[in-house]
Amino acid sequence: MDFLNALVALLNFVVIPATAYGAQLALGALAATLVYGVLRFSNFALGDTMAFGAAVVILFTWWFQSMGISFGPVPTAILALPFGIAAMSAVALLTDRTVYRYYRRVKAKPVIVVIASMGVMFIMAGITRMIIGVQEIQFADGQKFLIDPTAFRTATGLNEGLALRMTQAITVVTAGLVVWALFWFLNRTRTGKSMRAYSDNEDLALLSGINPERVVAITWIIASGLAVIAGTLYGLDKSYKAFNYFALLLPIFAAAVVGGLGNPLGAIAGGFLIAFSEIGLTYAWKKVASYILPESLMPDGLMQLLSTEYKFSVSFAILIIVLLFKPTGIFKGKAV
Amino acid sequence: MTNARNRTLILFALMGLLLLLEGTVHWQVHPLNADAAGYTILSGSWNVVLEIVLMCLLSAIMALGVNLQWGYAGLFSTGIVGFVALGGLAGVLVSLPPVTAVWNAAGVGRLVVALLTGLGVVGLAVFAYGHLKGRARTWGVTAILVGGFFLYRAIFDPAVAYIEANDPAAAGNIGGLGLPALVAWPAGALMAAAAAWAIGKTALGLRSDYLAIATLGIGEIIVAVMKNEDWLDRGVKNATQIPRPWPVPTEVSLQESQRFLDFCANWGLNPVNASTIAVQLLYALLFTAVLLLILWACELALNSPWGRMMRAIRDNETASGAMGKDVTKRHLQVFILGAAICGMAGAMLVTRDGQLVPSSYTPLRFTFTIWLMVIVGGSGNNWGSVLGAFLIWYLWNKVFDWGSAAMWSATQYMDPASGLKTALTGSAEQMRxxxxxxxxxxxxxxxxKGLLPEK
Amino acid sequence: MSKAPQATAEPLTHSDSHARPKGVSGKEPFLIGENMTGGYGAADILHGCTLAVEKGQIAVIVGPNGAGKSTAMKAVFGMLNLRGGRVHLDGEDISSLSPQERVRKGMGFVPQVNNVFTSMTVEENLEMGAFIRTDDFRDTMAQVYDLFPILKEKRRQPAGELSGGQRQQVAVGRALMTQPKVLMLDEPTAGVSPIVMDELFDRIIEVARTGISILMVEQNARQALEIADMGYVLVQGANRFTDTGAALMADPDVRRTFLGG
Known part of the structure; x- marks a missing residue:
């Protein structure tokens, strides 16, 4: 019984949140890695792309809610996602047209493009905060729990209640579908393959008659889609605050680098690695331990290795370790 | 050559003119339905000008540091905010008086032991990594680090609890060494240099994006530590009453000085206003002296063989590497130097503000704007960085005012209760x-190439 | 400029600016880069260089290091701006076309390095080769597999995991997927063992037999000239000797200077 309680507590406070968070990071890291692979720069505007996209989704959600449209137990925001993606794709294509394309033409050094992406980041951040404000926004509606902790406790007789929030389940399911669709696209379609070819060897892709501008445009659309979905899921799962998305940049980049920049599979693995490390190291293990350790062995403290304020230092530490020992990432990436 | 010099002179003169206008012309707009006070376009206040100029001077020093890294060596770092914040921390740790109640074996003593233990663990791990092989190495190093971590926490946690329990409303920290504020400046440079060494060792020599990402991380972590480690700097409770550097007096002491009062009477000045301006002016002189010193050193370095080699490496890394130049080592040097200058500016900043506010260290304010200054001024040109710092900081201040004024003017015929109006008039910060x-x-x-292109 | 013709009276000995007007040999070669002058930057690398290949034949460009061999071939493919001269394919002037447009006109190019998509499987490499084709290219793929049976065996493997010789086969196969009329190879045997080299040359002969013209740059001059219908010896961006492969091999001057005796 104690063992089951410990297991439920572990699922409840570590496995489920980390899986949901990992899925969000993985989607973000996929966007980062795709842009890196095709456009060959680290897009610092990614965090604010997520914030902007999620803001548009929230606006549509409110509009739908005001018209009485809902999606049953599923948050209305999921219904608004396609609109957010469409808007974000348009913005990304416009940005590419006005900013990035020029640097591609003159074959600017990647670092110049990174600086340009910082400029884009600030403009996007400003616009986002202008249209939606800087306050914290809860926009998850629909059913709150898929597995209700109280009901679970009554049903099983355990002390610990297992909670699976709707947003967490939606996150994992959506992320799974998106990743499946993305890999199907990259590995099975002619356009997807041409994208991989361009990312692999730009000159040879040109020789093969692949149109670089088309590849770039598709990359922006896909990356926007991933970013909006990641941003919306993150906002649903936690809450939406425009400022928070900049801070997501570090774990997302860390996930992409750890997995090997330019490698989609690596980005997913990196996302989950970062999420589980972050939550595992900042979780107070006392609760789980109290079920399995005998009274005499219980330590006094919370058994928390790192305070939650330092969760970003976990991604940083992992990033540094990888850079020190395996700069191309766990899965082989493009960059050294 | 003379052309470039003329351009420099003219642009600096124009910048001076902007500041002169700010100091002499008072211009406000009064849109309908707005506050009666109106919205400022130009303040006409020398106090405001001095306020702006002081930050311009400090920003110029930071920009010189970044120019060293970027303009000379082509290194792209996004962790400037971290180095500036570390400098601020130095201001606290060096110049605040010690909190004597915790400077005993249970407090600071134990803390020092903990930190030494931490260092020892890392040293041991590095030693083991160098002397063990294969699986023994992996497990050995892991065991040392994990065991060491728990040992460190076992010593560290009680010390922190003890220190933070001491009068948390007023103290709760260890205080500082009680040294003059001027000492904090080089100390800030040293602390930033140490952090830059650690990060540079890891991320330099890899491709440029990795340095950008790694420095982004170090910047965030330094600020997170300063926000959360109350024992160190009181965290978000802010460390206050950081002493002023010699020879800057307090306004009150000036107002009490008979000589100053006589001086004011002679010139027909209001002693309260005059004392504020005198203090600002003294700071400005002090900061200008430091700025000129660093500028002189940077110019000297730029035109020395070292500077030429640095630019040669920047322009063609592969060729320079092939010619036997140790590119990574040179990059590390210049990265540390640049960070040290930013750290120094950070220390100067807190000794002027009189307090350390960890939450004020945002990447927007201390990383991005400094970058903007360097790029707008002209990457690789030291005078450009200074000009860029003045111009951008001036705009940073004014755009906020102008944005408010513009939004109120543009929406003056709109319904005061409309949500759009509220959103637009409340967005000056975003507009900036x-x-x-x-x-x-x-x-x-x-x-x-910026306003003043590199020669 | 180039030296006078040596010990032979063939009309194609020498490429002075106007040495080969259309009428002389009856009809223009299938592909000809005539009197090409130009380089990547300010300085010219090519000085009035002429290369030509007939349908189904193999033309080989040899010469010392830095002679502009690869540059000459890239010029034919449109990868640098020519200041003088022109390129004709099947009687059509293609001088102003981009490399991509030349691919569509029926030219296939295999670069010396980075000539495969390393992270993609062999089959995907071939598919990418056929990217511009909108028709069914399965037949072509089958032909490539017939030509290089090892590729069929490894078709699900990433090209980056193959050996050097196998990679070159992928590279050639990729270029063949557009069903080119001319195949241009930049040092196809660089860095492979002599045995693999012989095999590659055999395959190249087979490709030529299907009616595809081959223009290739080779470091291994002796072996390459053995299979060449026409050989071009370039020195400092200009033609030094031009003759059939066999004639060049027999020329004592060529032997002494370029083939090591």
């Missing part, structure tokens, strides 16, 4: 962000 971003993109695209 957007304008800065637009400036960066425009300069990068249409004048990538």
């Amino acid at each position: 962000t957007i304008v800065m971003g637009v400036i960066l993109l425009v300069v990068l695209r249409f004048a990538p």
